[in-house]
Amino acid sequence: xxxxxxxxxxxxxxxALRPVDADLPAGExxxxxxxxxxxxxxxxxxxxxxxxxxxxxxxxxxxxxxxPMDRMSWSDVxxxxxxxxxFEELTLADNLALALGRPGGGDLLEALDLTRLAARRPGExxxxxxxxxxxARALVAAPxxxxxxxxxxxxxxRRALLVLDALRAAADRGAAVLIAxxxxxxxxxxxxxxxxxxxxxxxx
Ligand SMILES: Nc1ncnc2c1ncn2[C@@H]1O[C@H](COP(=O)(O)OP(=O)(O)OP(=O)(O)O)[C@@H](O)[C@H]1O
Numbered sequence: 001x002x003x004x005x006x007x008x009x010x011x012x013x014x015x016a017l018r019p020v021d022a023d024l025p026a027g028e029x030x031x032x033x034x035x036x037x038x039x040x041x042x043x044x045x046x047x048x049x050x051x052x053x054x055x056x057x058x059x060x061x062x063x064x065x066x067x068p069m070d071r072m073s074w075s076d077v078x079x080x081x082x083x084x085x086x087f088e089e090l091t092l093a094d095n096l097a098l099a100l101g102r103p104g105g106g107d108l109l110e111a112l113d114l115t116r117l118a119a120r121r122p123g124e125x126x127x128x129x130x131x132x133x134x135x136a137r138a139l140v141a142a143p144x145x146x147x148x149x150x151x152x153x154x155x156x157x158r159r160a161l162l163v164l165d166a167l168r169a170a171a172d173r174g175a176a177v178l179i180a181x182x183x184x185x186x187x188x189x190x191x192x193x194x195x196x197x198x199x200x201x202x203x204x
Contacts, residue, residue, distance in 0.1 A: 033181065092136075
C-alpha cells in the first residue's frame with residue numbers, strides 16, 4: 001500500500017508536479033496517465049523514494065528502507081526506468097540473478113518471451129527485448145512495490161500484453177504496482193487510473 005498526500009515538486013521556477021492525492025493498495029495495478037510533461041516520471045521517482053517532494057507526504061506500508069537509490073534492494077522496490085538501464089556487461093539472465101541474489105527468474109524470462117536470449121548481453125538484443133528484461137528484473141525478487149515508467153513503450157501489441165500480464169501477476173501476488181503509460185491497452189488493464197492533467201490530478 002502506498003498513499004500520496006498533497007505530493008508536489010518544482011525544479012526552481014518550473015512546477016513539475018502539482019499536488020497529488022492518490023492511493024495505491026497492495027494487490028492493485030494502477031496506471032498514471034497524463035500529457036507529456038504533466039509529472040508522471042516525477043511522481044514515480046517520488047513514489048519510489050528516489051526523489052524528495054517539496055510538499056506533502058508519501059506513506060509506503062510496509063515502510064521503505066531509508067537508503068539512496070543505488071542502495072535500494074530489488075526485493076524492496078522493483079523499478080523499470082524509462083531509460084531501461086540494464087547492466088550492460090551482464091547477460092539478461094545475470095541481470096536477473098543480480099537482482100535476485102542468486103540465479104533464477106527462468107519463469108519470468110519464459111513469460112516475457114526471452115528464454116532464447118537469456119545468455120545475451122543487453123547490447124546484443126533489441127530495445128523491446130531489453131525493456132522486457134528490465135520488467136523481469138523488476139519482478140524477479142518479488143518486491144512489495146513495483147514502479148514502471150512506460151513499460152510497454154517499445155513493445156508490439158502481443159509483447160505489450162506479456163508485459164502487462166507479468167505486472168498483473170505481481171499485483172495478484174500482493175504487490176502494489178504503479179506504472180506510467182500512454183498506452184490505451186495498459187489503461188484498460190489497470191485497476192485504477194491516476195490522471196495528471198496540466199499539472200493537476202483529475203481523478204485518483
Ligand atoms: N531535473 C529537472 N529540472 C527541471 N525541470 C524538470 C526536471 N525534471 C523534470 N522537469 C520538468 O518537470 C515536468 C514534468 O516532467 P516529467 O518527466 O515528470 O513528465 P512526464 O509526465 O513523465 O512526461 P513524459 O510523458 O514526456 O515522459 C516537465 O515540464 C519537465 O520539463
